[in-house]
Amino acid sequence: MSYFSDLGLAEPILRALETKGYNDPTPIQRQAIPALLEGRDLLGIAQTGTGKTAAFSLPSLHRLAADPKPRKPASCRMLVLSPTRELAAQIAENIKGYAKNLKLGVDCVFGGVPIGKQARRLVQGTDILVATPGRLLDLIDNRALTLGRTEIFVLDEADQMMDLGFIHALKRVANLLPKNRQSLFFSATMPKSIEDLGKQFIQNPVRVEVAPQSTTAERVEQYVTFLNQAEKQALLSLRIRAMLADKTLDRALVFTRTKHGADRVVRNLNAAGIDARAIHGNKTQAQRTAALEAFRQGSCPVLVATDIAARGIDVSGVSHVFNFELPNVAEQYVHRIGRTARAGADGIAISFCAPDEKPYLRDIEKLTKVKLEQVPLPENFLAEAAKLPSAKRTPEQLAQDARREERDERGRFGDRGERRGGGGRDGNRDGGRGRPQGQKPAQGGQRSGGDGQRTAAEGERGEAGKPRRFRPRGAPGVGAHRNKVRRAG
Known part of the structure; x- marks a missing residue:
């Protein structure tokens, strides 16, 4: 605790860190916290799992605690924006742990749950708000939140x-944030487009880079097997079943490019006697939370996900990452395999490469400067694959899956949710606010946007694309409707 104590952090924060067993800072914490305590803006380049949350939370909590202010209705003193629901919830949970000895309120808002409940919680205001962009703007549009006091x-x-x-x-x-504020900008990579975006938020920042951009985890063993697309499911089932039997696999993340592909993989794993669940943008928030909790607790050893989860899942003990399908964006591979080898542990990443995915593999190896070790198919693969039971599907269901998969692969919907959310009042307009009109969707649905992306699952927009108004009682600017009284005569 000597380093954190020497920084002069508030005593209640030090007690919370001691409870969590924090002794030595991570590189980003060592570089970022002193500058943030001075009130500087910060540009941080770091992968997930490097201790970013504590790096920005600890000095921020210290600042808020040193200058206590009464909460203002429908406002927050600190705003944290996160791209995915799971990551937002994880950040909020960590901040609550650091602030448990402080009289500071921490709230978290994201899509997939009723907006009314969230708006009512914000009537009295909060000190710290963690949010996804879509739900944040909905609350602002509904006059349930203002950013003028951030x-x-x-x-x-x-x-x-x-x-x-x-x-x-x-x-x-x-444009909604006050000019006089402290801004912290974090990114795993820093291409020019991200750097230009950062200039809109930060002024004369301290730059912190704790690892070379787009490097893979040093402790991850990386393998690739070349095979046909039709052989992938059998190989995945056989390998996971064998690893579970000899206890070499603790928890495994399996990545697919599409939502319906993830569901199909889960069905076949279950048919092979392997407990697996899926998490993606078409799942309700309750389903996603239940799947992630079962995976975290170890009752479900396999979680199948689209790239929506590549940076939103921070679960210790993930021993294996399977790339059932290679991502068509090389940087996404880095984020996928970064789910393993966390907190000093070792990890294994296994990729399945079909003939049409070889260009993706070349891009990955060029970016990471790592040549993946080739592993051939097992000698008795065909015989063992023939013994695997297949998930029972009717011809109609198979045809429906094929149509959905074709749509996903064309990138028509990708991982952004369907154009109108499949109908109903919780739909969205052409994948949501995130994609400007005329912009092409990502190939193969790679750019997953199920979190905060105004998809049908989040229920952030009405069926005409307009926000559903919710004006909580007592919120600023929301007055009671006056009854019109007709005058007699």
């Missing part, structure tokens, strides 16, 4: 925000 602004995973098409939402948020 003192600290944190934009986390900025490059993924861009990938998900949040550029216009971010620019709008930038």
Whole structure:
């Protein structure tokens, strides 16, 4: 605790860190916290799992605690923007742990749950708000939240925000924030587009880079098997079943490019006697939370996900990452395999490469400067694959899956949710605010936008694309309707 004590952090924060067993800072914490305590803006380049949350939370909590102010209705003193629901919830949970000895309120808002409950919680205001961009703007549009009193602004995973098409939402948020604020901007990569975006949020920042951009985890063993697309499911089932039997696999993340592909993989794993669940943008928030909790607790050893989860899942003990399909954006591979080898542990990443995915593999190896070790198919693969039971599907269901998969692969819907949310009042307009009119969707649905992306699952927009108004009782600017009284005669 000597380092954190020497920084002069408030005593209640030090007690919370001691409870969590924090002794030595991570590199980003060592570089970022002193500058943030001085009130400087910060541009941080770091992968997930490097201790970013504590790096920006600890000095921010210290500042808020040192200058206590009464909460103002429908406002927050600190705003943290996160691209995905899971990541937002994780950040909020960590901040609550650091602030448990402080009289500071922490709230978290994202899509997929009723907006009314969230708006009512914000009537009295909060000190710290963690949000996804889509739900944040809905609350602002509904007059349930204002940003005029925000003192600290944190934009986390900025490059993924861009990938998900949040550029216009971010620019709008930038215009709503007060000019006199402290801003923290974090990104795993820093291409020119991200750097230009950062200039709208930060002024004369301290630059912190804790690892070379787009490097893979040093402790991850990386393998690739070349095979046909039709053989992937059998190989995945056989390998996971064998690893579970000899206890070499603790928890495994399996990545697919499409939502319906993830569901199909889960069905076949279940048919092979492997407990697996899926998490993606078509799942309700309750389903996603239940799947992630079962995976975290270890009752479900396999979680199948689209790239929506590549940066939103921070679960210790993930021993294996399977790339059932290679991502068509090389940087996404880095984020996928970064889910393993966390907190000093080792990890294994296994990729399945079909003939049409070889260009993706070349891009990945060029970016990471790592040549993946080739592993051949097992000698008895065909015989063992023939013994695997297949998930029972009717011809109609198979045809429906084929149509959905074709749509996903064309990128027509990708991971952004269907154009009108499949109908109903919780739909969205052409994938949501994140994609400007005329912009082409990502190939293969790679740019997953199920979190904060105004998809049908989040229920952030009405069926005509307009926000559903919710004006909580007592919120600023919301008056009671006056009854019209007709005068007699």
